[in-house]
Amino acid sequence: MRETIAVLVENRFGVLARVVDLFSTRGFNIDSLNVAETMDPAVSRMTIVVQGDEAVLEQVRKQLSKLVDTTKVIRFFEGDHVEREMLLAKVSTQKRGRPELMEIARLCRADIVDVGETFLTLGFMGAKDEIARLLELLKPFQILEIARTGPAALGRGK
């Protein structure tokens, strides 16, 4: 099972290390983790995607809550939240040509954020499945390098 968890933590020295340490100490599998300041500069928000069976996921949530620097752990369920991830992909234009790649970018609403003689770098924000689909479409062009942020998540409604 895969689960997305948001964690609000004190924005202090060593807190990120503490959270990451928890995962390795306890042997939890982490898919992705991102962290940045919230509107309150004293608080950071982490979005963590973890894998495991229900017992493991329950331990992950409890262990995160137990950290002194954690103020809130938010568990997301299917359909109750939105998730967006950013992808940067450097794609070769030598195999199938620049126009075709630009056409894919246009159709998929990806930005062209860098242009080189033999490549284009696309920037794209979307849900996990949209990113997967775009990467499938880009594969035939030869993907030179990618960077992904891992998803950030917010609950729906109020």
Next chain:
Amino acid sequence: MKPRSGAKVIIESFVQEAVDAVFGIPGGAVIDIFDELNKSPVNFYLTRHEQGAAHAADGYARATGKVGVCIATSGPGATNLVTGLATANMDSVPVVALTGQVPTSMIGNDAFQEAYTSGITRSITKHNYLVKDVNDLPRILKEAFLIAATGRPGPVAIDIPKDVQQALTSVPYPKEIEIRGYKPTVKGHLRQIRQVADAIKKAKKPVILAGGGVIASGAHKELHELATRARIPVTTTLMGLGTFPETDPLALKMLGMHGTAYANYAMVEADLIISVGARFDDRITGKLSEFAVNADIVHIDIDPTSIGKSVPVDIPVVGDARAVLRELLKILEPPRTAAWLKKIAKWKKEQPLAYKDDDALRPQYVIEQVCALTKGDAVITTEVGQNQMWAAQFYTYTKPRTFLSSGGLGTMGYGLPAAIGAQAGLPGATVVDIAGDGSIQMNIQELATACLNDLPVKVMILNNGYLGMVRQWQELFYAENYSFTCLRRGKDCPEDCDHSFENCPKRAIPDFVKLAEAYGAVGIRVTKKKDVVPAIKKALATKKPVIVDFIVEREENVYPMVPSGGSLKHMMGGMA
């Protein structure tokens, strides 16, 4: 407020938090703290190794219920504390450890005596800090004492760079403090507690499983009332020894790997297990898939991560043991347990803890005599291994905070420094370290601390010349291949030692009697059963630290035993 140095703030925190004993060793990065400590009313005990300081602070905390404090310098001082902090962490002991650090401007430069202490101690403490600004120090110290002592207690480490100790601050030491992310649940959920009461009322074969959490929360009186009013037998974990008087007919003593047969049988047959402040460690559950298959499990624990971690729980109650039991007692309706107690009484009679009581000098006999001659009223510390299990089995515990032992981490070398800490906290108490000849050598240097500070601890070495517990496993599970567990083996031994002891060299290294004398303690050697009682009497009557070196049966094993990963149903040995 008048500005004062970080070092002064540290001493201020000791006074404010009523710390009356501190253990440690000075060094370059903590001289400022010691400079102030010397001018304060706080009792300081200079240990001979930082590990000894950490265990002494731990022993002090376990024996008194107060927070134990230790201080070490940067680098090696801090890394030497590590085993002690990990020990306290596994057993939920409130300790505050202060370490010096190189000046902030030098951090990360591989400076002299620099180690990444906050990184090293992160996973073996309840919480830790690196203080980068002296203005944060008063708050951090206040938080550290609060976090160490409340909720599920544990060690907190504070790494303080030398320049932060010297810098001035006018921030006062806080009287109260609120930590946004730290709110332990003390009161149990009433609906859950009602469910517990219902389950108890319907139970036919209930068992109470009491752990170290009962001691931490001071819930032993409530536990006693629950057990005696509801007529439910009580078994304890190693950490729970002393939570329920073993002299009571309802007591099943310790369960698990080396627990009593009757405690383990009771767990196997129980239809309701009420766990209070225990965490279902692998040493008590044995094979998980066969653990308590007939029982509903109630789990009362202040730490939500303990609940459901290894054993599926039917009725979880998050809360402080004492607070939860108090609520439970208000609505308790006793079940009918007469038939169940009769069955247990039969097991007790048929399979008591036993050993071969012949003319040989056996370790179990020594512990029974220590118990008899101290009237069960001593504070017992242990090392780790066979000595620890025999101390758990053959001393009769009746009060909390009288059995101090490294349960979770299993730290050899714990017993002597822990005894020193306990004696420092309880000057009038009889403190006895039950030791093995292997373990005692891991922190023997602390004998100097005991002698120089008039801490008259008694060390009973059950000397079998082996790393005995490992030897036992080698005998039982490794085809008697006794590799590197004989402590008397030397170059002059036959290469193919057959462990018949006929060819054993006549020497003892070290000679514990001479060693005791070298430190200024009293040393007594006992080689015959008839000399055991006089030797213990003499040790107890001596106002100095004493080592009694009991040369015991070399191949005595700890029984009963549930092999690691086995089911509690299948125990080995234990009959006289």
